[in-house]
Structure formats: C-alpha cells, structure tokens
Amino acid sequence: MTGAPWSTGVGRLPDGALAVAGVDVRDLVAEHGTPAYVLDEADFRMRAHAYRTAFEAAFGAVGAGVDVYYAGKALLTVAVARWAREEGLRVDTASSGELAVALRAEVPGAEIGLHGNNKSDAEILRALDAGVGRIIVDSLVEIERVARLAGERGVVAPVMVRVTTGVHAGGHEYIATAHEDQKFGLSVNAADGAESPAMAALLEVLKHPELRLLGIHSHIGSQILDPDGFEAAARVVLRLRADLSERSGVLVDEVDLGGGYGIAYLPGDVALDPERVAKDIAQSVSGVCQELGTSLPRFSIEPGRAIVGPAGLTLYTVGTVKPVTVSADDGADFTRTYVSVDGGMSDNIRPALYGAAYHAEIVGRSSAAETVLARVVGKHCESGDIVVHEVQLPADVRAGDLLAVAATGAYGRSMASNYNMLPRPPVLAVSDGASRVLVRRETEDDLLGLDQG
Numbered sequence: 001m002t003g004a005p006w007s008t009g010v011g012r013l014p015d016g017a018l019a020v021a022g023v024d025v026r027d028l029v030a031e032h033g034t035p036a037y038v039l040d041e042a043d044f045r046m047r048a049h050a051y052r053t054a055f056e057a058a059f060g061a062v063g064a065g066v067d068v069y070y071a072g073k074a075l076l077t078v079a080v081a082r083w084a085r086e087e088g089l090r091v092d093t094a095s096s097g098e099l100a101v102a103l104r105a106e107v108p109g110a111e112i113g114l115h116g117n118n119k120s121d122a123e124i125l126r127a128l129d130a131g132v133g134r135i136i137v138d139s140l141v142e143i144e145r146v147a148r149l150a151g152e153r154g155v156v157a158p159v160m161v162r163v164t165t166g167v168h169a170g171g172h173e174y175i176a177t178a179h180e181d182q183k184f185g186l187s188v189n190a191a192d193g194a195e196s197p198a199m200a201a202l203l204e205v206l207k208h209p210e211l212r213l214l215g216i217h218s219h220i221g222s223q224i225l226d227p228d229g230f231e232a233a234a235r236v237v238l239r240l241r242a243d244l245s246e247r248s249g250v251l252v253d254e255v256d257l258g259g260g261y262g263i264a265y266l267p268g269d270v271a272l273d274p275e276r277v278a279k280d281i282a283q284s285v286s287g288v289c290q291e292l293g294t295s296l297p298r299f300s301i302e303p304g305r306a307i308v309g310p311a312g313l314t315l316y317t318v319g320t321v322k323p324v325t326v327s328a329d330d331g332a333d334f335t336r337t338y339v340s341v342d343g344g345m346s347d348n349i350r351p352a353l354y355g356a357a358y359h360a361e362i363v364g365r366s367s368a369a370e371t372v373l374a375r376v377v378g379k380h381c382e383s384g385d386i387v388v389h390e391v392q393l394p395a396d397v398r399a400g401d402l403l404a405v406a407a408t409g410a411y412g413r414s415m416a417s418n419y420n421m422l423p424r425p426p427v428l429a430v431s432d433g434a435s436r437v438l439v440r441r442e443t444e445d446d447l448l449g450l451d452q453g
C-alpha cells in the first residue's frame with residue numbers, strides 16, 4: 001500500500017498504475033471519465049469507527065458519555081450518510097439541503113443536528129418537523145425565531161447555544177483572544193464587566209418554554225494538529241456551564257467540542273491520532289470538572305474532514321504541459337512545469353480559497369524519468385486556478401496522463417461550483433474490487449435545464 005496522504009486502500013499495481021480498493025483507476029476512468037471523485041468506502045468506515053471507538057473508550061474511562069456526529073458539510077451523499085450511521089455516528093447538517101440528504105438516508109431525526117448562523121424559518125420548521133435531536137442556535141435573534149416556530153408547531157425545540165471561547169485553532173497552533181472577530185457563535189467574554197453574549201443567550205433560552213436547553217457548543221477551527229486548542233476551549237465551555245449553573249440553577253447536560261481534527265495532505269504530514277487526542281481531551285475535561293466541582297456532562301464531537309478527507313482522491317486527465325521560466329527572489333531563473341488538468345477550482349476550491357496544499361501523482365503508468373518541479377492547474381479563467389501549488393512530477397508527464405490528487409474527500413465536492421459552466425464530476429465509491437456511482441456526473445443538459453432562456 002502507498003500510505004498517507006492516500007487512503008488505506010490505495011496501492012500501485014505491478015505495471016505502476018494506481019488501484020483503489022482493488023479497482024484499477026484506468027478502469028474507473030474508462031467507465032466514468034475524468035474528472036472524478038473517488039471514495040474508498042472501507043477507509044471512510046475505518047476512520048468513522050476509529051473516531052467513535054477512541055472517544056467512547058477515552059470518555060468512558062473518565063465516566064462520561066460521548067456521541068460522534070459526522071459533519072456532513074465535508075461531504076454528504078445519501079450513501080455517505082448511511083455509512084456514517086452504520087458506523088454508529090450521528091449526522092451534523094448545516095442547511096435544509098444537508099438535512100434532506102440525511103433524512104433521505106433514513107438517519108433518524110433524533111440523531112441529526114442542525115447548524116448555521118442564519119437559518120431560515122423554512123429550515124427551522126423542516127428540522128422541527130423531522131424531530132431533529134438538536135438545533136444549534138447562533139444568535140439572540142435566532143433564539144426568538146426558533147421559539148416562535150416551535151410554538152407555532154406546538155413542540156419543544158432541543159437547542160444548544162454555540163459560543164466562541166476566544167480559542168481559535170487551525171494548522172499546528174492555537175491562539176486565544178478575548179474577542180473573536182467572526183460571524184459564528186456568541187462570545188463568552190464580556191465587554192467591561194457586562195454580561196457575556198454567551199451567558200445572555202443561555203439565560204434567554206431558559207426563559208422560553210418552547211425551548212429545551214441541551215447544552216453548549218464550541219467549534220474552534222479546522223485542520224487542527226495541536227490538541228491543546230480543544231482542551232483550552234473545553235475548559236472555557238465547562239466554566240461557562242458552571243457559571244450558568246450558579247446563575248440559574250441549571251447545570252446543562254451536554255457539551256459539544258466541534259470538529260476540526262487535522263489530517264495528512266502531503267507525504268510526511270502526521271494526522272491527529274484519534275486515540276491520543278481523545279485521551280488528552282477526556283483527561284483534561286475530567287480534571288476541569290473536578291476543579292469546578294461539577295459532574296461531567298455528556299460530550300459530543302463533530303469531525304468531518306478527519307473521516308472523509310483521506311478516503312477521497314480526485315482523478316484528472318492531463319491536457320497540456322508547459323514549461324514556464326520563473327524569476328526567483330534571488331534573481332536566479334528556474335523552470336516550473338505547468339500541468340493543466342480537465343478540472344480545477346470548480347471541483348476543488350481549497351487551494352484558491354485558503355492556499356491549501358495537496359499532493360499529486362501520475363497514476364495511469366509508471367515512469368523512470370527524473371522529476372521536475374510542477375504546478376498542477378485547472379482549466380478555468382483565473383490565474384489562481386491552482387490544484388496543486390508545488391509537486392515533483394516525472395519530467396515525461398504528458399497530455400493524456402492520468403493524475404490523481406490525494407485527500408480530496410472533504411470540502412471538494414461539497415464546495416464545488418459550475419464556474420465556466422463545467423458540470424460537476426461524479427462521486428464514485430470503490431470497495432472490494434468494485435465501483436459504484438454515488439452521485440452521477442452533471443451534464444450540460446442539467447445546467448441548461450436551469451436556464452429559463
């Protein structure tokens with residue numbers, strides 16, 4: 001097998017071509033064309049299982065319960081929602097559309113959460129009608145809105161309040177600031193001794209008979225490789241829970257610590273280990289509750305990328321190869337080989353959006369050629385349309401070559417667009433030597449069907 005950042009089912013065949021879960025990528029391309037997203041089902045299930053069992057074991061050892069929600073924003077199809085459920089995960093959604101997919105997959109409403117900083121009335125009503133297990137409210141306005149709609153429906157809505165702890169993480173380190181300048185959540189920090197927006201929101205929820213306050217939610221960022229950030233945020237949330245108990249007499253039952261568990265994108269990257277991070281967080285929260293003199297709540301987490309990211313790769317066909325002479329800062333010139341593929345920022349916006357780094361290889365054949373510094377670019381009308389900023393590819397890379405980009409399972413398809421009227425690629429699942437289409441390729445007719453002329 002090839003190893004990270006590829007999924008566990010990826011290996012090279014004797015003639016040098018890549019296979020995923022026993023399926024030769026050349027066969028996939030012959031049947032489905034490129035670009036195509038390929039998902040290694042066993043890898044997805046293995047990671048879902050690993051996160052659930054690691055957290056259950058670690059939190060169980062300190063006497064706390066835990067639920068793992070798969071964050072559907074990373075990639076949600078009906079089959080993917082089913083896999084998550086079959087592996088014992090719940091499903092976190094962030095829109096009516098994601099909720100619709102989870103319901104189509106027959107995930108019970110009670111096992112679904114609804115997020116979003118600007119949920120519409122229609123979205124909230126749909127969630128209430130589906131009997132979702134929790135609506136994570138994000139503002140005072142929304143608390144009023146959910147209470148009004150629950151009242152109209154004659155139900156009691158289970159809610160969590162999303163707070164910002166001042167702990168922000170992503171990449172290797174976390175930062176802690178008093179006031180976060182971002183749209184999500186309500187700050188636990190008060191201005192000049194006033195009541196914090198988070199406390200005000202929690203107290204507000206308690207006033208409404210149409211709302212049942214489940215607990216407090218905190219999500220601190222994405223692609224986090226340092227577990228300290230989770231522990232720091234958990235400490236803040238648990239203190240807020242204790243403060244709320246003092247203020248109101250209500251010790252809420254649940255605390256959600258969000259997602260953001262980091263994965264390997266490049267060879268040599270080390271992903272966060274679920275067992276280690278689960279143990280670290282469990283021990284830390286247990287200690288904090290002891291210090292605060294409170295019982296442990298039930299915890300939940302919401303990993304998305306860590307479950308589906310490594311399970312996915314994207315297949316492209318190389319169209320053009322162009323050596324470009326580049327002037328370096330030190331005045332010396334060097335050559336960068338621009339390799340254009342038949343997709344780009346429409347199927348993976350992350351490099352353009354965040355400068356995200358990926359790894360690519362030529363996968364339809366072997367090559368004994370020396371490698372050259374290459375940049376894999378798409379076919380869109382943007383010079384920022386970059387798929388892989390920097391990668392060594394064989395010098396004989398040429399038109400018609402198949403190229404795969406590793407670890408594209410999360411936030412590839414789910415953030416895809418139709419820029420330049422490109423139909424979005426299919427999502428193919430591979431398992432035990434067979435493939436199936438989870439989401440078919442869009443066609444020009446699909447796109448023209450929306451255009452009313």
Ligand SMILES: Cc1ncc(COP(=O)(O)O)c(C=O)c1O
Nearest residue numbers: 071219222259260302303304305
């Ligand atoms: C509230 C919430 N939960 C979970 C996630 C999933 O994060 P990740 O895919 O990095 O695990 C996100 C991502 O943005 C989020 O906003």
